[in-house]
Amino acid sequence: MNGGRERALVTGCAGFVGSTVVDRLLCSGFEVVGVDNFSTGREEFLNSAAASGRFELIRGDLLDETLLREPLHDVGTVFHMAANADVRFGTEHPRRDFEQNTQVTLNVLEAMRLAGVAKIAFASTGSVYGESPVIPTPEDAPLPIQTSLYGASKIAAEGFIEAYSEAFRIQTFIFRFVSLLGERYTHGHVIDFFRQLREHPGSLHVLGDGKQRKSYLYVGDCVDAMIRALSQSRDAVNVFNLGTDEYCEVDDSIAWITRALGLAPKITYEGGRKGWIGDNPFIFLDCARMRKTGWRPTMTIRQCVERTVRYLQTASGV
Amino acid sequence: MNGGRERALVTGCAGFVGSTVVDRLLCSGFEVVGVDNFSTGREEFLNSAAASGRFELIRGDLLDETLLREPLHDVGTVFHMAANADVRFGTEHPRRDFEQNTQVTLNVLEAMRLAGVAKIAFASTGSVYGESPVIPTPEDAPLPIQTSLYGASKIAAEGFIEAYSEAFRIQTFIFRFVSLLGERYTHGHVIDFFRQLREHPGSLHVLGDGKQRKSYLYVGDCVDAMIRALSQSRDAVNVFNLGTDEYCEVDDSIAWITRALGLAPKITYEGGRKGWIGDNPFIFLDCARMRKTGWRPTMTIRQCVERTVRYLQTASGV
Numbered sequence: 001m002n003g004g005r006e007r008a009l010v011t012g013c014a015g016f017v018g019s020t021v022v023d024r025l026l027c028s029g030f031e032v033v034g035v036d037n038f039s040t041g042r043e044e045f046l047n048s049a050a051a052s053g054r055f056e057l058i059r060g061d062l063l064d065e066t067l068l069r070e071p072l073h074d075v076g077t078v079f080h081m082a083a084n085a086d087v088r089f090g091t092e093h094p095r096r097d098f099e100q101n102t103q104v105t106l107n108v109l110e111a112m113r114l115a116g117v118a119k120i121a122f123a124s125t126g127s128v129y130g131e132s133p134v135i136p137t138p139e140d141a142p143l144p145i146q147t148s149l150y151g152a153s154k155i156a157a158e159g160f161i162e163a164y165s166e167a168f169r170i171q172t173f174i175f176r177f178v179s180l181l182g183e184r185y186t187h188g189h190v191i192d193f194f195r196q197l198r199e200h201p202g203s204l205h206v207l208g209d210g211k212q213r214k215s216y217l218y219v220g221d222c223v224d225a226m227i228r229a230l231s232q233s234r235d236a237v238n239v240f241n242l243g244t245d246e247y248c249e250v251d252d253s254i255a256w257i258t259r260a261l262g263l264a265p266k267i268t269y270e271g272g273r274k275g276w277i278g279d280n281p282f283i284f285l286d287c288a289r290m291r292k293t294g295w296r297p298t299m300t301i302r303q304c305v306e307r308t309v310r311y312l313q314t315a316s317g318v
Numbered sequence: 319m320n321g322g323r324e325r326a327l328v329t330g331c332a333g334f335v336g337s338t339v340v341d342r343l344l345c346s347g348f349e350v351v352g353v354d355n356f357s358t359g360r361e362e363f364l365n366s367a368a369a370s371g372r373f374e375l376i377r378g379d380l381l382d383e384t385l386l387r388e389p390l391h392d393v394g395t396v397f398h399m400a401a402n403a404d405v406r407f408g409t410e411h412p413r414r415d416f417e418q419n420t421q422v423t424l425n426v427l428e429a430m431r432l433a434g435v436a437k438i439a440f441a442s443t444g445s446v447y448g449e450s451p452v453i454p455t456p457e458d459a460p461l462p463i464q465t466s467l468y469g470a471s472k473i474a475a476e477g478f479i480e481a482y483s484e485a486f487r488i489q490t491f492i493f494r495f496v497s498l499l500g501e502r503y504t505h506g507h508v509i510d511f512f513r514q515l516r517e518h519p520g521s522l523h524v525l526g527d528g529k530q531r532k533s534y535l536y537v538g539d540c541v542d543a544m545i546r547a548l549s550q551s552r553d554a555v556n557v558f559n560l561g562t563d564e565y566c567e568v569d570d571s572i573a574w575i576t577r578a579l580g581l582a583p584k585i586t587y588e589g590g591r592k593g594w595i596g597d598n599p600f601i602f603l604d605c606a607r608m609r610k611t612g613w614r615p616t617m618t619i620r621q622c623v624e625r626t627v628r629y630l631q632t633a634s635g636v
Contacts, residue, residue, distance in 0.1 A: 091485040094431065098424050102474065106416050113412065129461075130480075140460035143447075145480050145555050152481040156420065156474030162448075162463050163470040167409040167595050237463050277485050 005054070007031040009075045009117075011062060011108060012082030014041025016184045017123055017219060019049070021079050024223050026052045033071045035082070037061045045184050062104040068111035077119040077230065080108050086187060087127060087150040088276050094149060101153035102160070109164045121173040121226055124158055126215075126243065126285050127151035128176060136286035139176070139239045148278030158239075165237050172236065175226055178243035178285055181304040182219035183311045189250065190305060193257050194312045197265060204258070204265040207275035210251040213282045215243045218304045221297040228295050241285040244297045250275075256302050260309040323372070325349040327393045327435075329380060329426060330400030332359025334502045335441055335537060337367070339397050342541050344370045351389045353400070355379045363502050380422040386429035395437040395548065398426050404505060405445055405468040406594050412467060419471035420478070427482045439491040439544055442476055444533075444561065444603050445469035446494060454604035457494070457557045466596030476557075483555050490554065493544055496561035496603055499622040500537035501629045507568065508623060511575050512630045515583060522576070522583040525593035528569040531600045533561045536622045539615040546613050559603040562615045568593075574620050578627040 008025050012018035013034025018041070025032050026049055034046065035058045049055040060067045062082055072078070084100035105122070112120065128151050129137045130144040146152040158174050165172040179188055196204055225242050258265060273281045299307070326343050330336035331352025336359070343350050344367055352367065353376045367373040378385045380400055390396070402418035423440070430438065446469050447455045448462040464470040476492050483490040497506055514522055543560050576583060591599045617625070 094428060094482070094485070095424065098421075098478065102420065103416075106413065110412060142458035143461050145557070146477040147481065147484045149478070149481045149485065152474075152477035155477050156470075159464040159470035159473050160416065160467070163465065163467045163596065164412070166465045167412070167467065239463070278481065 005029060005031045007033070007075050008077045008079060009033045009035065009071060010079040010081060011035045012041065013057070014038060014043065014045050015081060016186050017180060017222065018079070018081035019045035019184060020219050020223050021081060021226070022046070022049045022055065024227060026054055028227070030054070032056070033058060033075065035060065035062065035067070035071065040186065042186070062107055063099060065107050065110065068108065069114070072111055072115035072117055075115070075117050077121065078108060078112055078117055079121045080105060081123045083123060087148055087278065091149065091277050097149040097153035101150070102156040105157035106160055109160060109170070112170060113164065113168050117170065119171045119173070119230070120161060121230060122157065122161055122175065124154045124174050124176045125151065126176050126178050126241065126283050127280065128155040128158065131280055135282060136284045137241070138286040139241055139289060147280065150278065162237055172238060173226070173229055173233070174239045176239070176241050176285065177222060178215040178217050178283060180219045180222055181216050181308040184219070185308050185311060189253065190257060190308050191312060193254065194309065197258070197261060197263055198316070201263050202265050204254065204267050205270065206250060206254065206267060207270045208250065208272055208279065208281070209269055210249065210254065211273070212250050212275060212279065213247045213284065214250070215247040215284050216301045216304050217243050217297060218299040218307070221299065225290055225295045228293055229290065232293050240290045241287045242290060243285040243287050244301060245287065246301055247284045248301050253305055256305045257309055260306050323347060323349045325351070325393050326395045326397060327351045327353065327389060328397040328399060329353045330359065331375070332356060332361065332363050333399060333403070334504050335498060335540070336397070336399035337363035337502060338537050338541050339399060339544070340364070340367045340373065342545060344372055346545070348372070350374070351376060351393065353378065353380065353385070353389065358504065360504070380425055381417060383425050383428065386426065387432070390429055390433035390435055393433070393435050395439065396426060396430055396435055397439045398423060399441045401441060405466055405596065409467065409595050415467040415471035419468070420474040423475035424478055427478060427488070430488060431482065431486050435488065437489040437491070437548070438479060439548060440475065440479055440493065442472045442492050442494045443469065444494050444496050444559065444601050445598065446473040446476065449598055453600060454602045455559070456604040457559055457607060465598065468596065480555055490556060491544070491547055491551070492557045494557070494559050494603065495540055496533040496535050496601060498537045498540055499534050499626040502537070503626050503629060507571065508575060508626050509630060511572065512627065515576070515579060515581055516634070519581050520583055522572065522585050523588065524568060524572065524585060525588045526568065526590055526597065526599070527587055528567065528572065529591070530568050530593060530597065531565045531602065532568070533565040533602050534619045534622050535561050535615060536617040536625070539617060543608055543613045546611055547608065550611050558608045559605045560608060561603040561605050562619055563605065564619055565602045566619050571623055574623045575627055578624050
């Protein structure tokens with residue numbers, strides 16, 4: 001507590017999700033310490049935070065075990081949002097997911113243990129379910145076979161967080177997201193398609209067969225859910241799926257994107273039911289547990305996609 | 319292949335399980351490369367291997383990413399048995415399970431990928447199920463909450479192995495053991511009790527309430543199961559529970575041990591349903607999948623315990 005204000009630390013604070021969490025916490029009156037190595041984070045995502053007078057930025061790499069020693073002083077909750085979030089290129093640098101998502105999480109946990117921090121919120125992923133036999137997939141789905149290095153690195157991090165919770169009394173909130181969309185969105189199929197169409201508006205090349213079924217959530221709805229869950233539960237370990245109660249095909253998304261851009265490109269398909277190694281051709285999460293808290297998404301997937309396209313147009317000055 | 323012989327590499331080759339695997343492979347005509355850092359492994363467990371003329375020992379630490387580069391040449395299968403196998407003391411040095419069980423596994427996988435090794439057999443644990451709501455616990459039990467750093471480190475390793483299998487076509491065999499007993503047994507409740515009773519034959523102090531229910535398997539039966547599974551399956555990812563179709567209470571085991579030693583000590587209990595932080599008060603695995611291969615254990619838990627006591631008496635010269 002500093003002048004009565006609660007203090008939170010956000011890792012990956014300059015990223016898509018992390019910066020949205022920072023703004024929300026500042027808006028709720030928190031003091032916020034943000035940590036980022038700016039490998040993918042962007043300075044401009046912290047502009048409003050910097051103007052708040054209650055935000056402190058630590059530039060550094062969480063693989064450095066000493067980085068969080070000082071900053072965790074007086075922190076009540078850690079929002080661990082830092083990650084290598086690029087599920088698609090795991091096989092090109094196989095150690096990266098392990099280091100950035102698992103090893104870094106262990107460093108965060110160790111620093112929290114030493115500083116006596118009481119609570120962690122963790123950005124996990126629906127990818128931990130691999131190709132689940134149960135769809136929509138609930139939090140207690142059958143123990144999955146991992147199909148991507150990204151999913152493996154996140155379920156590994158989850159396990160260590162849970163074990164730390166048991167051993168050292170750290171209250172734990174694990175959020176398994178579907179893919180997120182909205183302002184500050186920086187990677188994924190919408191930006192890939194947006195960039196292709198800016199380059200050559202008459203053609204679009206699609207990985208897979210266009211029939212992959214995916215669920216998406218608006219980043220603001222996701223952060224709302226996290227804040228709500230943290231305020232309501234006193235359980236030691238809390239695991240929540242976060243998504244919408246719908247899914248779309250890649251082809252649906254393409255139609256929304258091209259219409260929003262006023263284009264009618266010739267579409268070619270790479271083929272195959274998966275877009276890449278480790279791609280999951282059907283992601284759809286059962287979010288009943290989160291809905292029981294009273295939360296629900298404010299936007300449909302189509303609205304998310306359209307809003308993201310508008311954001312990309314503004315951000316790129318198109 | 320060397321002179322037509324198949325070549326296997328065994329990590330943790332001087333350990334309880336690893337050395338038993340080495341002997342079995344040599345017995346079946348393999349060339350074997352063994353790796354151990356002798357942190358808990360014992361030279362004498364490799365005496366018969368050394369005498370075979372087909373065994374090569376690498377002394378070194380698997381945290382060294384370069385250690386396996388040369389030794390994996392021409393290897394067809396890696397038996398990754400190296401681990402920090404001490405589930406009980408995880409909270410005293412929280413990084414150890416992560417480093418020895420997860421990080422080391424990633425190093426093994428990376429070395430296998432670079433060398434093009436086709437197959438891995440991995441020593442995992444029933445501890446990955448945490449406190450499962452389903453007992454006996456099958457391989458596809460509900461996605462568990464981890465309750466120990468040991469279990470967390472092993473499920474983390476499993477996930478990376480599966481993801482490597484998907485990405486790099488490494489055939490994968492994951493074996494989730496109950497606790498093992500038999501010759502070369504070096505840690506666990508039988509040796510703890512054996513040592514206490516050697517020190518002071520009139521009294522025995524027990525962690526927990528003595529009612530914890532556990533399953534045990536003879537190490538020879540465990541190694542039989544692994545070899546059989548590897549010879550039978552062509553699936554990319556194979557996960558098998560290995561245990562007996564029975565369990566006992568700690569108090570049962572105490573009765574068998576004290577009878578075998580001809581003692582009637584005064585027994586005191588620490589109390590509580592768990593023996594230590596992260597202890598699972600009821601471990602009992604559903605091993606139907608492994609039994610379908612025709613395998614079955616040759617010994618009851620009682621026979622395992624008695625055989626282990628006899629081994630400890632011989633080994634300690636009592």
